[in-house]
Amino acid sequence: xxxxxxxxxxxxxxxxxxxxxxxxxxxxxxxxxxxxxxxxxxxxxxxxxxxxxxxxxxxxxxxxxxxxxxxxxxxxxxxxxxxxxxxxxxxxxxxxxxxxxxxxxxxxxxxxxxxxxxxxxxxxxxxxxxxxxxxxxxxxxxxxxxxxxxxxxxxxxxxxxxxxxxxxxxxxxxxxxxxxxxxxxxxxxxxxxxxxxxxxxxxxxxxxxxxxxxxxxxxxxxxxxxxxxxxxxxxxxxxxxxxxxxxxxxxxxxxxxxxxxxxxxxxxxxxxxxxxxxxxxxxxxxxxxxxxxxxxxxxxxxxxxxxxxxxxxxxxxxxxxxxxxxxxxxxxxxxxxxxxx
Amino acid sequence: xxxxxxxxxxxxxxxxxxxxxxxxxxxxxxxxxxxxxxxxxxxxxxxxxxxxxxxxxxxxxxxxxxxxxxxxxxxxxxxxxxxxxxxxxxxxxxxxxxxxxxxxxxxxxxxxxxxxxxxxxxxxxxxxxxxxxxxxxxxxxxxxxxxxxxxxxxxxxxxxxxxxxxxxxxxxxxxxxxxxxxxxxxxxxxxxxxxxxxxxxxxxxxxxxxxxxxxxxxxxxxxxxxxxxxxxxxxxxxxxxxxxxxxxxxxxxxxxxxxxxxxxxxxxxxxxxxxxxxxxxxxxxxxxxxxxxxxxxxxxxxxxxxxxxxxxxxxxxxxxxxxxxxxxxxxxxxxxxxxxx
DNA sequence: ACGTGTTACTGACACGTGTTAGTATACACC
DNA sequence: GGTGTATACTAACACGTGTCAGTAACACGT
Numbered sequence: 001x002x003x004x005x006x007x008x009x010x011x012x013x014x015x016x017x018x019x020x021x022x023x024x025x026x027x028x029x030x031x032x033x034x035x036x037x038x039x040x041x042x043x044x045x046x047x048x049x050x051x052x053x054x055x056x057x058x059x060x061x062x063x064x065x066x067x068x069x070x071x072x073x074x075x076x077x078x079x080x081x082x083x084x085x086x087x088x089x090x091x092x093x094x095x096x097x098x099x100x101x102x103x104x105x106x107x108x109x110x111x112x113x114x115x116x117x118x119x120x121x122x123x124x125x126x127x128x129x130x131x132x133x134x135x136x137x138x139x140x141x142x143x144x145x146x147x148x149x150x151x152x153x154x155x156x157x158x159x160x161x162x163x164x165x166x167x168x169x170x171x172x173x174x175x176x177x178x179x180x181x182x183x184x185x186x187x188x189x190x191x192x193x194x195x196x197x198x199x200x201x202x203x204x205x206x207x208x209x210x211x212x213x214x215x216x217x218x219x220x221x222x223x224x225x226x227x228x229x230x231x232x233x234x235x236x237x238x239x240x241x242x243x244x245x246x247x248x249x250x251x252x253x254x255x256x257x258x259x260x261x262x263x264x265x266x267x268x269x270x271x272x273x274x275x276x277x278x279x280x281x282x283x284x285x286x287x288x289x290x291x292x293x294x295x296x297x298x299x300x301x302x303x304x305x306x307x308x309x310x311x312x313x314x315x316x317x318x319x320x321x322x323x324x325x326x327x328x329x330x331x332x333x334x335x336x337x338x339x340x341x
Numbered sequence: 342x343x344x345x346x347x348x349x350x351x352x353x354x355x356x357x358x359x360x361x362x363x364x365x366x367x368x369x370x371x372x373x374x375x376x377x378x379x380x381x382x383x384x385x386x387x388x389x390x391x392x393x394x395x396x397x398x399x400x401x402x403x404x405x406x407x408x409x410x411x412x413x414x415x416x417x418x419x420x421x422x423x424x425x426x427x428x429x430x431x432x433x434x435x436x437x438x439x440x441x442x443x444x445x446x447x448x449x450x451x452x453x454x455x456x457x458x459x460x461x462x463x464x465x466x467x468x469x470x471x472x473x474x475x476x477x478x479x480x481x482x483x484x485x486x487x488x489x490x491x492x493x494x495x496x497x498x499x500x501x502x503x504x505x506x507x508x509x510x511x512x513x514x515x516x517x518x519x520x521x522x523x524x525x526x527x528x529x530x531x532x533x534x535x536x537x538x539x540x541x542x543x544x545x546x547x548x549x550x551x552x553x554x555x556x557x558x559x560x561x562x563x564x565x566x567x568x569x570x571x572x573x574x575x576x577x578x579x580x581x582x583x584x585x586x587x588x589x590x591x592x593x594x595x596x597x598x599x600x601x602x603x604x605x606x607x608x609x610x611x612x613x614x615x616x617x618x619x620x621x622x623x624x625x626x627x628x629x630x631x632x633x634x635x636x637x638x639x640x641x642x643x644x645x646x647x648x649x650x651x652x653x654x655x656x657x658x659x660x661x662x663x664x665x666x667x668x669x670x671x672x673x674x675x676x677x678x679x680x681x682x
Numbered sequence: 683a684c685g686t687g688t689t690a691c692t693g694a695c696a697c698g699t700g701t702t703a704g705t706a707t708a709c710a711c712c
Numbered sequence: 713g714g715t716g717t718a719t720a721c722t723a724a725c726a727c728g729t730g731t732c733a734g735t736a737a738c739a740c741g742t
Contacts, residue, residue, distance in 0.1 A: 004464070006728060017692045022730060032689050051462035055405065056728035058396035059697050066444075082626065084429070085422040092447050101465070103407075104445040106433050121392035123345070124442070259630060285423065289600055291632040347698060358722045363700060373719050397698035401727050 005048040014044035021045070025052070058123075067095060067312055068103040068125040070116040072132035076193065076228040079256050080132075082284045083301050087153070090305020091129065098313045100126075114139040120148050127312045129153055151312040153304060155198045162315065162324035164308040168199050171297045171330035172206025172253060173213075175279045178295075178332055179249045180214045182340060184277060187211070188222040188247035190236040190261060192254030192281065195225070203253040203281065222247055226257035233260025241268055249277035249338075255284045255296055262290065262337070273339030283333055292336035303328050346389040355385035362386070366393070399464075408436060408653055409444040409466040411457040413473035417534065417569040420597050421473075423625045424642050428494070431646020432470065439654045441467075455480040461489050468653045470494055492653040494645060496539045503656065503665035505649040509540050512638045512671035513547025513594060514554075516620045519636075519673055520590045521555045523681060525618060528552070529563040529588035531577040531602060533595030533622065536566070544594040544622065563588055567598035574601025582609055590618035590679075596625045596637055603631065603678070614680030624674055633677035644669050 007025075011018040016037060023031050024041040044050075058064050069091055074080070088104070095102045103125055107115050117139045119125050127149030133140060133156050144150055144161050152163035179187050189207045193200045204223070211218055221243060224236035233252060240247055241264065252258035258280035262272060270276055272292055280287060280296035287294040307326050314321050334340050348366075352359040357378060364372055365382040385391075399405050410432055415421070429445070436443045444466055448456050458480045460466050468490030474481060474497050485491055485502050493504035520528050530548045534541045545564070552559055562584060565577035574593060581588055582605065593599035599621035603613060611617055613633055621628060621637035628635040648667050655662050675681050 008728080018729085019692055019694095019731080020690085023691090026730080028731090032691085034690065037690080049462070051459060051464075053400070053728055054463045054465055055396055055399035056697090057730075059394070059400050059699085060728080060730050062697075064396065078626075081426040082423075085425045088425070088445065089447065092445065093449070096449075102445050104429065104433065104443050106430065108434070108437075118392060121390070122395045123392075124395055285419075286627040286630050289627050290630055349698080359699085360701080360722055360724095361720085364721090367700080369701090373721085375720065378720080394698055397727090398700075399727095400729085401698080401700050403727075 004053070005050045007050070007052065009048055010041065010044045010050050013048065014040045016041060064123060064126050065099060066101040066103055066125045067091075067309065067316075068105050068116070068119050068128050070119070070128055070130045071104065071106040072113075072130075072134075073106055073108055074132050079228065079254060079282060079284065082286075083282075083299070086301025087131070087305040090302040090307075091309040092305075093302075094306045094309035094313065098310075100309075100313060102309075113137055117143065127151070127316045129308045129312055149312055149315045151308050151315070153308050157198060160324070162311055162321075162326075164304055164311060164326040164328070165199075166299050166304065166330055167327040168202035169206040169209070171281065171299075172203040172251070173210040174330065174332045175251050175281065175297050176207050176210035177214075178334070178338060178340070179251065179277060179279060180210065180216070182249075182277065182338065184249035185216055186222070186245065186247045186249070187216070188224070188240045188250040190224045190226045190233060190240070190250060190252040190257055192226055192252075192257055193228055200225075200253065207251055207253075226252070226254055226260075228254065228256065230256060230260035230263070233257035234264045235260075237261040237264035241265075241270075247276065249279075251279050251281075253281045255280040255282040255287045255294060258294060258296070259286070259290065262294075272337050277339045278337040280337075287333075288335065290337075295335045295338035295340070296333055298331045298333045300328055300330070345394070346391045348391070348393065350389055351382065351385045351391050354389065355381045357382060405464060405467050406440060407442040407444055407466045408432075408468050408470065408650065408657075409446050409457070409460050411460070411469055411471045412445065412447040413454075413471075413475075414447055414449055415473050420569065420595060420623060420625065423627075424623075424640070427642025428472070428646040431643040431648075432650045433646075434643075435647045435650035435654065439651075441650075441654060443650075454478055458484065468492070468657045470649045470653055490653055490656045492649045492656070494649050498539060501665070503652055503662075503667075505645055505652060505667040505669070506540075507640050507645065507671055508668040509543035510547040510550070512622065512640075513544040513592070514551040515671065515673045516592050516622065516638050517548050517551035518554075519675070519679060519681070520592065520618060520620060521551065521557070523590075523618065523679065525590040526557055527563070527586065527588045527590070528557070529565070529581045529591040531565045531567045531574060531581070531591060531593040531598055533567055533593075533598055534569055541566075541594065548592055548594075567593070567595055567601075569595065569597065571597060571601035571604070574598035575605045576601075578602040578605035582606075582611075588617065590620075592620050592622075594622045596621040596623045596628045596635060599635060599637070600627070600631065603635075613678050618680045619678040621678075628674075629676065631678075636676045636679035636681070637674055639672045639674045641669055641671070 007018050007021045011021045021041055024038050092102050120143055129151050131153040133152045152161055155163055155165050191200045195201050208218055224239050226232045226236050252261050265272055265276055272278055280294045283296045283298035287296050348359050348362045352362045362382055365379050433443050461484055470492050472494040474493045493502055496504055496506050532541045532545055536542050549559055565580050567573045567577055593602050606613055613619055621635045624637045624639035628637050
């Protein structure tokens with residue numbers, strides 16, 4: 001393995017100083033280099049197959065041109081795994097557009113929650129996107145206070161840390177409005193997760209407001225709580241079916257949980273959508289292939305990734321955006337399970 | 342934003358030289374530091390919340406402690422997207438275990454195929470995992486010849502570049518053997534992709550060998566070619582159903598393609614598995630939720646990621662493994678579509 | 683002849699760390 | 713009392729780059 005060429009080698013070959021090499025290769029503006037010299041330097045660099053050492057460049061410039069995506073592995077594994085490719089593609093695409101690299105850093109359950117801080121403190125990256133933030137993370141607040149560029153994917157109530165998320169409440173409203181428009185009045189709900197999760201509370205609130213808007217009284221007996229997975233959906237649906245007055249439609253605020261709900265309905269010999277209509281949330285890849293295909297609320301994974309990265313890079317580059325709390329709209333995807341066709 | 346503390350600040354506070362700080366914090370062996378001094382240094386570092394600057398460290402040590410996963414976005418988008426989370430988790434887990442970071446670099450269709458070489462040439466990383474390599478990539482061969490650490494995910498016939506892949510042929514054999522054991526003799530096959538792809542050829546070869554082993558003659562009319570997506574599977578199945586003598590079972594070498602095949606069967610009013618048994622390949626997340634649930638060959642995404650990263654890191658650290666062509670075994674997942682239950 | 687400005691470059695420093703070679707002291711050994 | 717050795721540290725260099733201050737040559741107007 002021959003020694004890597006440095007800018008010194010290029011300078012020697014071109015018969016100029018190292019400074020000139022740097023000026024030419026970086027296309028520094030407002031500096032005069034004769035066309036012949038410029039050409040000689042470029043030719044020498046090409047001939048030696050010279051690539052600048054990014055570590056040295058990082059050290060002297062103080063910029064890493066790298067952002068990191070920190071991925072907390074929580075209990076909602078399945079859903080988030082389906083979400084990752086889109087999000088990551090959005091992040092990397094925006095990063096590339098602005099000339100940044102992307103470091104991917106999952107935090108495994110056996111690691112401390114703040115295992116990611118070294119990325120910031122050790123100058124690994126110029127900024128961080130944190131997916132699935134915890135409010136008890138003091139390191140997070142410290143870094144934000146010190147002005148380190150951060151963007152959250154998901155919400156952290158009570159802070160002004162820039163964040164990107166989907167508009168959960170409006171998404172849930174759209175879903176429930178759709179069921180109301182189809183004539184349903186007795187509409188049950190299964191949440192995606194316990195109410196400790198912000199998204200769960202917001203989706204429930206959307207359900208509530210849609211009912212209110214239509215003049216349908218809110219009935220607590222019709223609300224059950226999912227817990228990310230299929231099994232929790234099955235149990236929640238069982239509970240709703242045990243009611244004296246069964247719902248004619250159910251809004252399940254997570255496709256994964258909805259899969260369990262559909263199974264419970266099938267086990268009870270009930271047809272979807274004829275006997276009970278179902279609408280989900282998330283639009284995971286599987287939903288379109290279910291029988292019946294699941295009507296659901298699409299979450300724009302790519303858009304979230306793109307927005308998060310773009311917002312972060314703006315902050316890094318000192319451009320202070322006037323809106324740092326980005327909420328993307330969802331979209332209702334009508335398939336078979338709601339009975340609209 | 343106050344200035345970041347450097348090792349010089351720590352040294353000053355602890356009343357020692359910068360060298361001593363480095364020796365203490367890196368726990369350099371075979372060097373004698375008195376317990377009191379050691380304690381003073383650690384205390385000073387803690388007090389200043391000192392983290393070493395990795396760019397400086399990288400520059401002087403010549404090591405980046407980073408590996409990159411290069412992700413070519415090819416035509417098999419859907420399948421590979423489902424594959425990414427597992428692979429990435431495997432890569433990052435192995436990386437963490439050995440103290441490496443992971444840079445994720447997708448190559449978009451509008452980029453040149455060798456857009457990733459700057460990662461190697463510019464000393465961004467100590468080594469690369471390339472997913473979906475192309476054999477016409479001369480930059481790849483150059484780097485390998487120069488001794489740059491590389492591991493391929495997927496195979497590149499005719500080179501000795503270390504690679505990690507699934508044993509496609511044996512996986513296909515297991516699937517077809519299963520159908521043979523269930524009594525089927527007229528077994529069709531739909532490939533996952535055109536035969537230009539190594540994996541397609543290998544899976545077809547597995548089908549062939551399993552038939553041969555059972556004394557069933559190979560009939561070219563029973564073989565059709567998929568092209569990654571659902572629609573190609575539907576068309577291939579249509580063609581098989583148009584045969585005078587229809588198959589009683591079909592091995593579809595891709596779950597995504599199998600979904601299309603199932604749709605064609607449904608459209609023809611045929612029941613699965615009663616009229617036609619189906620076995621897929623890949624075990625994408627959706628397969629278990631199909632109706633009927635798809636029997637398929639599980640591909641260990643996590644294991645592939647883990648193996649690739651571990652192999653790469655071994656190579657980086659100068660440990661020359663005697664086996665550089667890793668082939669992981671698949672596992673048949675029996676569900677409903679094969680009729681074994 | 684003189685000052686001014688422009689062009690085309692270069693020398694030297696700085697970034698923050700790891701590491702080698704070296705120094706000063708203390709102590710043991712015959 | 714000289715030699716050898718272990719202990720506890722430090723001074724100085726190196727990694728490869730970006731950039732600021734400076735310089736030599738030359739043109740130009742008066």
